[in-house]
Amino acid sequence: MTMRSAICSGTFDPPTDGHLNIVERGLKLFDRIIIAVATNTTKIPMFTPKERVDMLRLIFKNEPRVEVDTFNGLLVNYTKKRGVFTILRGIRNMSDYEYESQMALANKTLAPNIEILYMMTEGKYAHVSSSIIKEVITFGGSGYGMIHPIVEERLRKKLKVK
Numbered sequence: 001m002t003m004r005s006a007i008c009s010g011t012f013d014p015p016t017d018g019h020l021n022i023v024e025r026g027l028k029l030f031d032r033i034i035i036a037v038a039t040n041t042t043k044i045p046m047f048t049p050k051e052r053v054d055m056l057r058l059i060f061k062n063e064p065r066v067e068v069d070t071f072n073g074l075l076v077n078y079t080k081k082r083g084v085f086t087i088l089r090g091i092r093n094m095s096d097y098e099y100e101s102q103m104a105l106a107n108k109t110l111a112p113n114i115e116i117l118y119m120m121t122e123g124k125y126a127h128v129s130s131s132i133i134k135e136v137i138t139f140g141g142s143g144y145g146m147i148h149p150i151v152e153e154r155l156r157k158k159l160k161v162k
């Protein structure tokens, strides 16, 4: 039997509970999920690729069906390199939809054999984003229900917030 795999790509700066939820739900549909951390994006990240990978590996250390990797350059080239042609992403609202549909069409033009699947985020994560969480922690709020305790600890350290 062939193994069904999917790539969950993103910047993950930092990973949120919304991202983790997509991976966990993805494991019900796929035998293996490769979390692919983009190293060069148009965003200026707070965490280095290694720091983002370390957080995700720690979070999924007891889940052998999750692999955490990084990629440089185009996502479609990474899918070819890995021989995995399904991409799984989360979608929260209409602005995600617009951004994602543009990206999906561009990726499909570059590599017609890939398939991109979208999972609607669970309601409790609809407002969560990496930027929002950075702001919450910066100004002394709690990340409870939005980020994993490992992410909160690393974020507090990075932002020098107690």
Ligand code: COA
Pocket (backbone or CB within 6 Å): 009, 010, 011, 012, 013, 016, 017, 018, 019, 022, 038, 041, 073, 074, 075, 076, 089, 090, 091, 092, 102, 103, 104, 106, 107, 121, 125, 126, 128, 129, 130, 131, 132
């Ligand atoms: N629940 C909660 N939040 C979510 C979420 C979910 N299910 N899915 C995404 N988000 C949030 C993230 O927190 C993040 O918030 P931010 O904008 O405040 O930082 C934002 O939505 C999107 O981040 P992320 O999921 O990490 O993905 P991204 O859009 O930064 O990543 C890449 C996009 C890296 C996959 C894409 O740019 C890429 O493939 N780059 C490689 C180059 C390439 O191939 N370019 C051509 C593409 S056509």
